[in-house]
Amino acid sequence: GQNIDQPTEMTATEGAIVQINCTYQTSGFNGLFWYQQHAGEAPTFLSYNVLDGLEEKGRFSSFLSRSKGYSYLLLKELQMKDSASYLCAVRGAGYSTLTFGKGTMLLVSP
Amino acid sequence: DGGITQSPKYLFRKEGQNVTLSCEQNLNHDAMYWYRQDPGQGLRLIYYSQIVNDFQKGDIAEGYSVSREKKESFPLTVTSAQKNPTAFYLCASTEGRDQPQHFGDGTRLSIL
Numbered sequence: 001g002q003n004i005d006q007p008t009e010m011t012a013t014e015g016a017i018v019q020i021n022c023t024y025q026t027s028g029f030n031g032l033f034w035y036q037q038h039a040g041e042a043p044t045f046l047s048y049n050v051l052d053g054l055e056e057k058g059r060f061s062s063f064l065s066r067s068k069g070y071s072y073l074l075l076k077e078l079q080m081k082d083s084a085s086y087l088c089a090v091r092g093a094g095y096s097t098l099t100f101g102k103g104t105m106l107l108v109s110p
Numbered sequence: 111d112g113g114i115t116q117s118p119k120y121l122f123r124k125e126g127q128n129v130t131l132s133c134e135q136n137l138n139h140d141a142m143y144w145y146r147q148d149p150g151q152g153l154r155l156i157y158y159s160q161i162v163n164d165f166q167k168g169d170i171a172e173g174y175s176v177s178r179e180k181k182e183s184f185p186l187t188v189t190s191a192q193k194n195p196t197a198f199y200l201c202a203s204t205e206g207r208d209q210p211q212h213f214g215d216g217t218r219l220s221i222l
Contacts, residue, residue, distance in 0.1 A: 004152075008150075030207070031208065033210055033211075040198075041215070041216070042200060042213035042214060042215050042216050043153070043200070043213050044213075045210035045211075045212070048208075048210060050208070087152060087153070089153075091207075095207045096141070096158065096160060096166075096207075097143070097155055097158060097168065098155075098211065099155075100145075100152035100153040100154075101152050102150070102151055102152040103151075103152050
């Protein structure tokens with residue numbers, strides 16, 4: 001089976017840095033995806049990790065440790081528009097499908 | 111512009127009625143997916159299709175049916191057997207196994 005854990009909610013201040021953690025226990029591993037979802041909208045792709053280490057994309061970075069079953073999404077220079085839900089999704093042994101965590105609701109305040 | 115189109119944006123179902131949600135993509139993607147999202151929850155997989163004329167059940171397929179007669183289209187029918195259909199339904203597609211899934215704008219289904 002697949003189990004993915006993320007914190008339910010986080011708060012941060014505009015301009016700050018926030019780290020959103022994701023731990024997973026899956027039968028096989030073939031990659032981890034991070035998505036951003038604003039309320040009432042579709043998820044949009046942020047990052048993909050399949051090997052250990054850090055992937056950087058502008059203000060967003062994602063880290064993976066396969067041995068620990070752990071990933072984090074790092075958001076720098078927070079802006080109000082970053083207030084959203086952040087979904088961690090793991091591709092297991094089958095390659096065909098993703099299993100999503102319940103998401104972390106991030107609230108950025110002035 | 112290439113993308114995934116879901117329609118309608120809002121849908122209301124009467125008790126005992128089947129309804130069909132449309133999903134069309136012009137990205138030439140082989141794989142397509144249907145998810146259900148409930149408030150405060152992640153996405154749960156209903157059905158997926160990796161190729162035309164073939165599809166597989168996801169984690170919560172009971173009360174739903176799909177077809178994949180064309181590469182571009184993957185409609186989802188919510189049958190009367192689905193007793194709690196009120197949710198946000200998302201369709202997605204992907205180019206390949208190392209590529210991200212791209213999502214349509216979703217259909218919000220409610221019960222009258």
